[in-house]
Amino acid sequence: MTPPISPAGPDPTRGVYGIGVAAELVGSAPQNLRLYEARGLISPARSDGGTRRYSEDDLARLRQIGQLLDDGLNLAGVAAVLALQASNQALQAELEEARQQAAELEEARQQAAAPRRRRSSGK
Numbered sequence: 001m002t003p004p005i006s007p008a009g010p011d012p013t014r015g016v017y018g019i020g021v022a023a024e025l026v027g028s029a030p031q032n033l034r035l036y037e038a039r040g041l042i043s044p045a046r047s048d049g050g051t052r053r054y055s056e057d058d059l060a061r062l063r064q065i066g067q068l069l070d071d072g073l074n075l076a077g078v079a080a081v082l083a084l085q086a087s088n089q090a091l092q093a094e095l096e097e098a099r100q101q102a103a104e105l106e107e108a109r110q111q112a113a114a115p116r117r118r119r120s121s122g123k
Contacts, residue, residue, distance in 0.1 A: 015045030015053025022054035026062040033062065039075050041065055041082060 022044075023030045036042045037052075042061055044052040054062075061082075068078045 010056075012056040015047075015055045015058070017054040017059070019044075019052045019054070022052075022059060022062065025059055026066060028062065028066060035075075036062070036065055039079065041075070041079060 017025065019030045019033055023033050033042070033044075033052075033054075037044065042058055042065070044054045044058050047053055064082075065078055068081055069075075073081065
């Protein structure tokens with residue numbers, strides 16, 4: 001029995017495509033996908049029997065790798081770009097979290113100051 005699909009759609013991280021189908025969907029050859037995995041550019045899930053299973057997220061990454069290669073980068077350059085993008089995303093997430101914490105602290109400060117302002121104005 002297959003798990004129900006959530007209202008948001010199927011899980012994009014769930015590996016469902018075999019290597020042949022994944023290669024066809026991204027316009028590459030299976031041996032290229034194996035090479036990208038060997039170079040650490042992608043890490044598909046594995047079935048209990050060890051078969052590679054590619055997810056929608058994996059397919060998006062493979063398309064990105066293909067585009068970077070088409071743009072003239074070699075595999076080392078692709079790895080550097082992907083690492084920088086991952087680092088940038090992590091920093092963006094940290095920044096957003098810090099902004100959220102600052103907003104919460106400011107809101108708490110304003111709420112704590114509000115009763116004092118009412119008392120000091122003589123009301």
